[in-house]
Amino acid sequence: MINLLDFDHDALTALFAERGEKPFRARQTLRWIHRRLVDRVEAMSDLAKSTRETLARDAEIHAPAVVRDSVATDGTRKWLLDVGGANAIETVYIPEDDRGTLCVSSQAGCALDCAFCSTGKQGFNRNLSVAEIIGQLWHANRALLADGVTTPWVEQGRHPITNVVMMGMGEPLANFDNVVAAMRIMLDDDAYGLSRRRVTLSTSGLVPAIDRLSEACPVALAVSLHAPDDALRDALVPINRKYPLSSLLAACVRYIERAPRDFVTFEYVMLDRVNDAPEQAHRLVALVRDVPCKFNLIPFNPFPNTEFRTSSRNRIVAFQHVLQEAGLVATVRRTRGEDIDAACGQLAGQVQDKTRRRAHRIHAVAAS
Ligand code: SF4
Numbered sequence: 370m371i372n373l374l375d376f377d378h379d380a381l382t383a384l385f386a387e388r389g390e391k392p393f394r395a396r397q398t399l400r401w402i403h404r405r406l407v408d409r410v411e412a413m414s415d416l417a418k419s420t421r422e423t424l425a426r427d428a429e430i431h432a433p434a435v436v437r438d439s440v441a442t443d444g445t446r447k448w449l450l451d452v453g454g455a456n457a458i459e460t461v462y463i464p465e466d467d468r469g470t471l472c473v474s475s476q477a478g479c480a481l482d483c484a485f486c487s488t489g490k491q492g493f494n495r496n497l498s499v500a501e502i503i504g505q506l507w508h509a510n511r512a513l514l515a516d517g518v519t520t521p522w523v524e525q526g527r528h529p530i531t532n533v534v535m536m537g538m539g540e541p542l543a544n545f546d547n548v549v550a551a552m553r554i555m556l557d558d559d560a561y562g563l564s565r566r567r568v569t570l571s572t573s574g575l576v577p578a579i580d581r582l583s584e585a586c587p588v589a590l591a592v593s594l595h596a597p598d599d600a601l602r603d604a605l606v607p608i609n610r611k612y613p614l615s616s617l618l619a620a621c622v623r624y625i626e627r628a629p630r631d632f633v634t635f636e637y638v639m640l641d642r643v644n645d646a647p648e649q650a651h652r653l654v655a656l657v658r659d660v661p662c663k664f665n666l667i668p669f670n671p672f673p674n675t676e677f678r679t680s681s682r683n684r685i686v687a688f689q690h691v692l693q694e695a696g697l698v699a700t701v702r703r704t705r706g707e708d709i710d711a712a713c714g715q716l717a718g719q720v721q722d723k724t725r726r727r728a729h730r731i732h733a734v735a736a737s
Contacts, residue, residue, distance in 0.1 A: 583627040640679075
């Protein structure tokens, strides 16, 4: 069976062309699936009966099945989704007064093995298909509407999800083609119609792929920085050994020329006594002086068997203060969904502790 969630506009046009159908059938079909969120070909009532019948024979609309659905006291909702082969992925909905954000996964597991990351500890299983990526958005909108979510924009007939962050499990740029196809569906006016500013891709720093993204689908860019120098970043974010800070920051500057926003967001997870000293904040200021940017300081969300601790409130505020004094915008991310383990990878990652020895090494680098 063909899964129609796998098809962006161009792929659907090609599918219909192969079958001798008119190109506008692609737009009609996209609207049924992604605007009206139907789950059956038979429901597409403005498609010619013969088209529907042919399509229904070998095509379906199929998102990953829900294994667990948890809602936190603050309204954050997390779905654990089955993607087969004993793999599960996570999708998190974060409601705010003026938006509904969905954090979307791009891979089952991740090969990049960042030291502080629960997903990284699971190792890499496989890339998600387009259907499994866009299916997260399709499913979340449907589930929220079915549960009667009320927001001003839903009352105006829009979907509950207004923003997407490609920040869930996996490195999105390591699954480039499928992530770009899924993001094109997010941006398509006949599908979700999100603006490029409302779709953010977060990368740990695959430099050549950042350049490719600026050509293929420039959306807002977030970069996981986490350290003010190569020695510490090599230990925390191992891909840094291949693409060190100088090449990463140069790629950010190039990206901004085509990006929908005139800055890059740097994410910086606050690890107690590892990367959170005021002196490290000063080095960070010097490091990014030529990059238009904002900082998002993320209190570390501990998971079983990690050796890292969350920075104290005082250390986070002191760090933030140094950045702000230097004229940088630096916000501290509000911790959401703590009672349902909403940080990336925490539900799917029932894994062994493989990081103990390495964490000791990182503390040694930080202290040197
Ligand atoms: S932080 Fe992102 S890139 Fe690093 S291991 Fe975790 S999922 Fe992969």
